Amino acid sequence: MAPETGASAGAGRAAGPGAVVAFVAVQALAFAAAYALGRPGAYAVFAVGSVAVAAYALDGSAFTVAAATLGSVLLVALGLPLAMFVARQRPELVAARALDPEVHRVLYLAVYGPLLAAAASLLFGVPLARVLADGFPGQALVESLVDLPLVVPHSVAGIVVLFGFGRGGAFPSLSVLGTTTGLVLAMVFVSAPYAVNATREAFEAIDGRLAYASRIHGASRFETFRRVTAPLAVRGMVTGGVLAWARAVSEFGAVAVVAYTVEFFYLPAGGSVRAQHAPVFVYNTYLQRGLAESGAVAFLLLVLSALIFLLVRHLTGDGGSTGGIAR
Template identity: 55%
Template sequence: MVAVRPAASSVGRRVLVLAVAAVQVAAFLVADALGRPTLYVVFAVVSAACLGALADRGAFGVVAACLGGALLVALVYPLVTLVTVASPESVLAALARPDVRRTLYLSVYGPLLATLLACLLGVPLALLLRRDFAGRPVVEALVDLPLVVPHSVAGLAVLLAFGEGGALPSLPVLGAVPGLVLALTFVSAPYAVNGAREGFETVDRDAERAARSLGASRFETFRRVTAPLAVRGVLSGAVLSWARAVSEYGAVAVVAYNVTVFYPPAGERVQAMFGSVFVVRELDVNFDAAVAVAVCLLAVCVVVFLVVRALTRETGGWR
């Protein structure tokens, strides 16, 4: 009987989560049909307070659930509204446009290159950062510095550093894929480095010492012990880095507002815009197209989010 209880408890939690989600969806659809979105906001917050009361955590639990529910509504409701505003017809019409397809291609291709570059340079750095050495706090601060730099400032800095007359004079930067990749790498590399570092820090040092004592070289120890144990953190950091690059706007708008890129379906080099830049531009030209492209980009980000959750969640059911 003892062995069955955890499984039964897990099934019960899943049923409860699905039931709550179904009620929330139904309430949202009713409020949307009535044209009274405020009703759903109130319902969501009140239902969160009720769940807090059912958890038997006292008045503090009810208040915490109510405030937490309000924050969840503020985070999720705008995204749901975006999806419901865009009709399937408008999304399909947007996808039929060649410039939209080029935008989606560039919005996946550019961040992928930036992630590969960030991992190629960042994973070895993450491996070093798991160990204590003189200047480690300074290096960690430098890695995290792009997180606090305003995005437009980051784009201007990349343009001045690597553009015409900069450190890489033979590399096309302004309006070119290399410039786009450099800008995206600048803003997304901290996620790749920190994710990989956390993965390496979870590796048991005793396992590495045991491998070394059995005659394995440093490289063999890394390949057979360290890397397999840290792969989840490395992959999570890479996926988060890609997701951060997909969402970038300011740095891209400065360095690569219009990009010349080879587009395989056309078999030639074409002009394309990055997704976030395209959406902002379309807001003044074609609002429906901007919403449709935003929905497509949101779908990509949701897929990335689910991948991250799958890579990082603990086994043993939903938490």
């Protein structure tokens, strides 16, 4: 019998679900205690140290302990502000904002607008991703154009959309400024790269022999796409759609330039209403009413976004994002 390798030995000591739950519970209790004592910064030291101890218990190698410890510093930098944000909310203020009809319209638009943008990104992004996965001359230029919005400053993106589609733009009869159309165009501009790139990676992960087998058995390229490659890449498409939706939800600069206040169809009212995109509304609330009021609205938006994100993850399963087959 072959001797046990380091990898298999580490896997043999992998933590079970109970240990993970216990670790998370300890972290929550430690943060609560540090916050109650007015020393939340002490929790950061505890969190990094506890991760180092857990890594040593699970693996024992110096490299793993060092990697886990350094990685935990980033996790603390991401998680501690969120924990502080939640802990400092005033329940009565959050409840009051949750019952505010104006906030209802803002949250509705925060789901409705980004959902339209994500759908448009997938509708036109999936065919583009399929072509990019196949490869063609000049592909690098197209990829650069797709990725360019990732590095364009947000306010610049809004200006670009107005120059392209606003008054005097490519479609003079198209109403963009302050409309749902402009809102969606601004969101698509900044979020489409996420949908295209995630879907392209899903197509690239599929074994090319499957498409080849489909073709030699008489299927057309469209039938091969519909019956073979698209079903295998569907998880990547969903991931791209979720990323595009999330990016659109968080967009501020481009939306503030193109559609600061938006008129849109509000289903509960059965007609058109006006509201601001959530990040714009949160910013205005901060300027006009202070940190506590804006924090309450931001908390509601954070909870809503997290619930939708978790729901989509649950519906699409826990597998890899590409949907490809194991090789």
